[in-house]
Amino acid sequence: MPGPLSSAQVAQFERDGYLFIEGFLDADETALLQAACKQDAILQANAMDVRDSQGRRTNLSLWNHPGDDIYGMIARSRRMVDANEQLLGDEVYHYHSKLSAKQPRVGGAWEWHQDYGYWYQNGCLFPDMLSVFIAVDPCTRENGCMQVIKGTHRLGRIEHSFSGEQTGADRQRVDECLKRFEHVYCEMAPGTALFFHSNLLHCSAANESEHPRWGLICCYNTKHNDPAWEHHHPRYTPLAKVPDTAIKAIGAKPTAAAQRFLKQDDDDTSRRIEVDGRQ
Secondary structure (H helix, E strand, O other): OOOOOOHHHHHHHHHHOEEEEOOOOOHHHHHHHHHHHHHOHHHHHOOEEEEOOOOOEEEEEEEOOOOOOHHHHHHHEHHHHHHHHHHHOOOEEEEEEEEEEEOOOOEOOEEEEOHHHHHHHHOOOOOOEEEEEEEOOOEOOOOOOEEEEOOHHHHOOOOEEEEOOEEEEOHHHHHHHHHHOOEEEEOEOOOOEEEEEOOOOEEEOOOOOOOOEEEEEEEEEEHHHOOOOOOOOOOOOOOOOEOOOHHHHHOOOOOOOOOOEOOHHHOHHHHHHHHOOOO
């Protein structure tokens, strides 16, 4: 499927399970995203506090459908959607987006997990899904940047269970993976994008620095992977692409008041994992 990525980039994603694109947002687009995130009262008012196993919290705002604000323009932009379709080999739709905000000194960790460890429970029969993390702030080891275990997307789905208020992959298997595969710290400048496969093991440490670590994460599913049952994320919904110029044209437009955000009580995935005797 044609798209903005080179054959070498596609091959790298298929081999490693992830792909960095530096300057995915240019300096002006990055500045607009930073201004929108930091000033968006609706986004911040609808953030959930997700606690790690030590009780530290990350503020997470999550929504299913891309709107006409800057977050929606990024999620629907041709450079984003066409790249995802190129990597997954099918039409994609917007599964959800979220803003993950780790505040200085208090921002929590995310346990080692696969996104498909969650999404499998939502009726997605295939792991033909991916996420794109866009750095809003500089992401460093000190402020809890993402970490990945290279090539682990080839392992298939690993069993998951609860750790704090999060779902983590089986720790014994993670430890074996850390012995056999390369452990990569994803330090990123603002505007850099990290595309990663839904079966790639990844985590992030707590923010022990004086600097925030915010990231916009846009998640996509393929049309052929339309979930087998209803859940709190959308089934196949055609995605209206917009030109890349729409990001600057919309500016730092705040979230529309009508946007619906996910609440912790809406999370069907957690309930399914709780009642599934295998997890």
